[in-house]
Amino acid sequence: MKKPTIALTLARYGLTIAVVLGLMTGSIQIIRDFSDEKLRNQSFIQKMLVLSSAGAIQAAFQIDKSLAEEAARPLLLSDSITRVTITADRGVQIANLVRKPALQPIDHLTKLFTEPYELYEIKLIESKTDIYVGKLSVEVRNSTLLQDFYERSIRVIVTGILKNLLLTALLLYLFYLVLSLPLSLLTQRLNTVDPRKPEPFLLPSRIVQANNEITEVALSANHILRASQDYLRELANSQALTKKMTNQLRHSERLSAIGQLVGGVAHDFNNILAIILGSLELLENQALNERGKRLLSMARDATDKGSKLTSQLLAYSRNQPLEPTPILASELLSSMEELLQRTLGEQYALEFITSSGLWHCFADQQQLETVLLNLTLNARDAMPNGGNLTIEVRNTWLDLEYCAQEGDVEPGQYVCFAISDNGTGMSKPVMAQAFEPYFSTKPVGKGSGLGLAMAYGFVKQSGGHIKIYSEEGEGTTVKLYLPRYSQPVKANRPPELPRYLPPDFAGCCLLVVEDDPLVLEVIKAQLMEMQIEVITASDASTALDLLQQIPKIDAALIDIVLPGNLNGRQLANRLEAEYPSFRVAFMSGYTENAIIHNARLDEGVILLQKPFSRKNLALVLNRLFNKGNDPRGVQAVRDKS
Ligand SMILES: Nc1ncnc2c1ncn2[C@@H]1O[C@H](COP(=O)(O)OP(=O)(O)OP(=O)(O)O)[C@@H](O)[C@H]1O
Ligand SMILES: [Mg+2]
Structure with a gap:
């Protein structure tokens, strides 16, 4: 149901007030006019009586009925006079003329203000002798006299009410134009706005032009709407952001789980590959027939693929x-x-x-x-x-x-x-x-x-x-x-890749620290093939003891993951502290965080990634024994094949 508008409510009150006010002012006017009218009427009747008194005096003096009626008759010509009576001295009635008009509704109305009939009389005195000869009386019908007055009064009331109604209607129309219409325009506009849609909220031009209190209300509504739109937008953005961050968190959790898994697998798998690849390369030196060579090359390709796989998985898991x-x-x-x-x-x-x-x-x-x-x-x-x-x-x-x-x-x-x-x-x-x-x-x-x-x-x-x-x-x-790399870059950059120099390590003594006995065995065989004297240790404390006991050890190749109290990195740190010029290279299937910080290899670290070919092993050894004058100061050597 549509609620009554302000204008309608005001119209109802305004019209009632207009009618009541019209009636009240009309009534006051009538009462005032009535007393004036009555006074005028009385003086009129008195004048008529005086005018007719000469004939009546004569008739009363002579007690002549026909003269009396003749004197009385003109008075009956007046609409308001209904009876004329002339009474001679000692109460003898010599004329009694009556005219009875039909009773009219106005007679009843007259009762509200006065008697329906009134009696006026004057004494008849003979002027020469100054003797009282009788009296002349008339009965006056007030309603006839007041007829005009009534009509005028009704006109006054009706025009009063109409005037008030007109004024009220005019005021109501102005009220509608100034208040109701802008308000309903504003409501309509507000109803069409969806605060979830960030479209601009345009105020109706009529309201903007008015520049009054409604404009202020509209501006406030606009302000609230904008604020709520901003709020909803921020809410939506923050929800989207939360969703995105949740997804990212889930993704990074998954990555870290995958990373852990891949790291574990890579460590073991690369150790296995290191044994296979090392063994294959050692076998290559044996005298093999064509079929043997082909099988060997297939096995090498398979280890390359395996190595590439772990390296791709490590890359994916950002390790x-x-x-x-x-x-x-x-x-x-x-x-x-x-x-x-x-x-x-x-x-x-x-x-x-x-x-x-x-x-x-x-x-x-x-x-x-x-x-x-x-x-x-x-x-x-x-x-x-x-x-x-x-x-x-x-x-x-x-x-x-x-x-x-x-x-x-x-x-x-x-x-x-x-x-x-x-x-x-x-x-x-x-x-x-x-x-x-x-x-x-x-x-x-x-x-x-x-x-x-x-x-x-x-x-x-x-x-x-x-x-x-x-x-x-x-x-x-x-x-x-x-x-972007924003620091200055040295102009003469050395070539990108380390040069492979034929191994010449005769007389060198290397300490290899590796906990996996099979890996250790293969590396030892590879190194020995290169004329290197090899001392082996399976954990850090053995390595430290051996270094103390055997002074001819030139350098160490240390696996990063070691059992016991010290891992490979910590062992290297100890060695660096105890023997400052002693050189160390690391080897690993999976580097973990021991030698990687901020997603990159620590400065100055030489890393041999498992599985490694004889060529890469030689490159690392060149660097380790300072033989290969490794042109770029390479820290890690990886198989590029
Ligand atoms: N340039 C491209 N045009 C069309 N589709 C592509 C393109 N690059 C990648 N894709 C689609 O994305 C998939 C994943 O690509 P991705 O390189 O990760 O794997 P792959 O190429 O299928 O295998 P892999 O690279 O390991 O040999 C592809 O299989 C292919 O459907
Ligand atoms: Mg691809």
Whole structure:
């Protein structure tokens, strides 16, 4: 039910008041006019009586009835006089003329104010003798006299009421224009507003123009509405943020669980691979027939694959021992051009777009190369009939808004690698899962689903950001953002990779600390093959004792994970403290946090990652015994094959 409006309510009261006021003022007017009218009437009758008195005196004096009636008759001509009586001296009635008009409703009304009939009389005195001769009396019907008065009074009341009604209606209309209409316009406008939608709330122009109290109410409503919209927006944002953060938390919890699992597996698995690879390499020196050589090479390939798998999983779980260095993307791309073009094949066009003034980015070059290679392979697979692959590099600034939206990157300066293809593109569900490990749409045996997962883990561990833009049927762009290296870069950078020098370690004595007896045995055999004298220990305390007892030990190769009180790192620290010039290299299948801090390898650490080839072992030994004058002061050596 529609509620009565203010204007209607006011109209009801206003009309009642108009009628009552009209009646009251009319009544007061009537009462005042009535007494004036009555006085006028009385004097009129008196004058008539005086005028008729001469004939009446004569008739009364002579006691002549016909004369009396003649004198009385003119008085009856007056509408208001209903009876004329002339009485002679001693009460003899000589004339009694009557005129009875029909009773009218006005006679009843007259009763409200006065008697219906009134008697007026004058004494008849003979002027010469000054003798009383009788009296002349008339009966006056008041209603006749008051007829005009009534009519006038009703007119007064009716016009009074009408005037009041008109005035009230006018005031009500003004009230409607000034108050009711703007209020209902404002209500209508407010009713159409959905505070959840952040659209601007426009005030009706009529209200703005009025610039009165309603405008203020409207402005206040506007203010409240805006505040509530802001509040709802903030609420929605914070809900979205909470959801995002929950997802991120879940993701990082999952990553840390995977990381732990992968770390554990990598440690054991790489130890196993180290035994296999070491043994295979030792076997290579044996005289083998062709079949034996082929089997050996197959086994080597399998260990390479196994090693690559753990390294990809470690990269995904951000546990890779990274060695970031300043990289100039344009130089990196030129050095990779041949490899990438060979990977793609001839029916693919490869284009690099770089700009001048490119910043250096700070990342592990070897890992970055692997990521770029993986992305190139993905692009090639997405363009089975050939196509274009473009790698564009430019300086970029990721702003606060973008970072808040993405949630997993800090605002700042980055070098952006955009790898674009015009291949099949990805559907939304594929895009949503592309970074998941082991997610692949490729046939079994063609894709393991670790390429993008590894890229993601590497970029995140490097403090960067990665994003896929893809349109089904149009192509894909993967953007890698790597943090800018803002310190000055030495102009003459040494070549990127350590040189392999043929081993010449005769006379060197090395302490190998490794708890796994099989690994120890294989390493010992490999080292001995290189003419190195090997002393072995399976834990830190034995190693310390041996070092005290055997002064000819030149250096130590220490596994990071060791049983007992001291791990490999702590043992190295002790050795450094006790024998300052003593050199140490580490080996590990999984580096844990002992030699990695802030997602990168500690400064000055030489790391030999298991499983390692004879070549990599030699490189580390070169550095350890200061024989290879390792040109870049490399800290870790990894198998690039
Ligand atoms: N450039 C691309 N165009 C279209 N789809 C792509 C592209 N890159 C990745 N994808 C999709 O994302 C999936 C995951 O890619 P990812 O590189 O992680 O694994 P993979 O290429 O299938 O296997 P792997 O790289 O381990 O050999 C792919 O299977 C493919 O469906
Ligand atoms: Mg891939």
